[in-house]
Amino acid sequence: MNMVSSLDGKAVIGDKAGAIGGESDRRLMRVLRSRADAIMIGAGTLRAEKISLSIPEDLVQARVSRGLPEQPLHIILCNERVPKLENAINPIKNNIILIVGERADFERLRHSRPEVREVVRSPANSQGRVDLNIALSTLRKDRGVDLLLVEGGPSLEHSLLSSGLADELHLTLAPKLIGGDSEPPATIVSGPLLPGKENNHELLSIHASYEDAEQDLFLRYQLTNPAPKQSSFR
Numbered sequence: 001m002n003m004v005s006s007l008d009g010k011a012v013i014g015d016k017a018g019a020i021g022g023e024s025d026r027r028l029m030r031v032l033r034s035r036a037d038a039i040m041i042g043a044g045t046l047r048a049e050k051i052s053l054s055i056p057e058d059l060v061q062a063r064v065s066r067g068l069p070e071q072p073l074h075i076i077l078c079n080e081r082v083p084k085l086e087n088a089i090n091p092i093k094n095n096i097i098l099i100v101g102e103r104a105d106f107e108r109l110r111h112s113r114p115e116v117r118e119v120v121r122s123p124a125n126s127q128g129r130v131d132l133n134i135a136l137s138t139l140r141k142d143r144g145v146d147l148l149l150v151e152g153g154p155s156l157e158h159s160l161l162s163s164g165l166a167d168e169l170h171l172t173l174a175p176k177l178i179g180g181d182s183e184p185p186a187t188i189v190s191g192p193l194l195p196g197k198e199n200n201h202e203l204l205s206i207h208a209s210y211e212d213a214e215q216d217l218f219l220r221y222q223l224t225n226p227a228p229k230q231s232s233f234r
Contacts, residue, residue, distance in 0.1 A: 001150045001157055002032050003188040004172040011154055011188045013178060016049040022214025025172040029151070032170060034059035035066075036149035038073035038097075038139065042156040043083035046076060052089040053096075071095055073117075073143065077156060078104050079129045091115035097143070101130045132163050158191030164225035169201070173217040200224060 004021040005011055013019040021029075033039055033055050041051065053074045055063075060070045071092045076083050079101040088096070098109055098119045109119045120138065125131040139145040150160060160166040171188070202222040209216045 001152075001160065001166050001168070002029060002170040003152060003157065004174060005188050006174055006176040006178045008177050008179065009187050010178040010180065011152070011186050011190075012048075017045075017152060018049055018051075020174050020176060020178075021172055022174065022209075022216055024209040024211050024214060024216050025174065025218075028170070028172065028218060030055055030059060032149055033072060034063050035147065036072045037068070037147050038075050038143070038145040038149070040075040040077060040148055040150045040156070042153045043076055043078040043081060044155065045151070045153040046087050047081070047084040048153070050087045050089050054090045054092055072149075073097060073145065075099060075139065075145075075148075077130060077135070078109070080104055082109065085115070088115070097139075099130060099135050101128070103128070129159065132159055132165055136165060152188075154186040154188055154190030158189045158194070161189060161194055161223070161225075162191065166223050166225070168204075169219075169221045169223055171219045171221065173219060175215055175217075 003011060004017055004025055006020055011017055011020070039053070045051070054071055063072075064070060074088075074091070074096045076085075076096060077099050080103045082105060083098070085091075085096075093115055094117045096116045098116060099122050100109060100119060101122065102124050104121075109116075120135075122130045122135045122138070136145075136148065139148065150156065150166070157166070201224050203219065204222050205218075205220045207218040209218065
């Protein structure tokens with residue numbers, strides 16, 4: 001998982017995460033994307049803001065040298081509401097996979113934009129949402145996705161954590177204080193209390209950037225999964 005947060009724990013400003021991180025955070029995001037087989041975002045994140053999906057040419061060459069395709073697959077998770085695909089900036093033709101829930105408008109999505117390679121209907125879990133255990137196992141088995149980078153939003157991050165499916169967290173801490181009203185902006189994980197009494201995670205690395213005015217702090221954690229995994233996915 002790759003997320004950005006303010007000093008007071010907010011993940012969005014006006015429903016947009018892009019307003020928090022600086023240029024150094026965006027550079028890190030592009031590097032992480034360049035190493036992944038696929039990038040996953042929730043439909044709500046794509047509805048909230050415009051997101052550039054492709055990686056720049058210099059990183060394309062680095063991917064090719066490691067034997068990877070020029071661009072990672074882009075996975076958009078859609079439980080019910082149709083994602084706002086026009087918010088995907090510079091999408092690569094035939095490179096988007098939509099994973100949709102049982103209540104999503106499957107026929108409408110099948111005839112969406114040409115950038116969409118396929119629409120995959122996934123079984124629901126007990127809460128009526130896409131069963132991520134099954135969805136991720138399908139991505140690995142049928143599409144060769146071994147290393148998956150998840151970029152949010154907070155509800156998707158919560159679903160991954162509560163299912164024991166997240167291995168690492170790359171967290172950018174931006175030197176900003178945002179505050180909020182009685183209903184504050186979302187944190188990087190949004191949902192009920194996560195299971196497990198022991199929920200401590202191992203700090204793998206820490207790096208401070210002084211290259212721009214934002215002076216972001218980059219933290220990388222190995223996550224301790226409190227829930228048992230039903231499938232092996234890295």
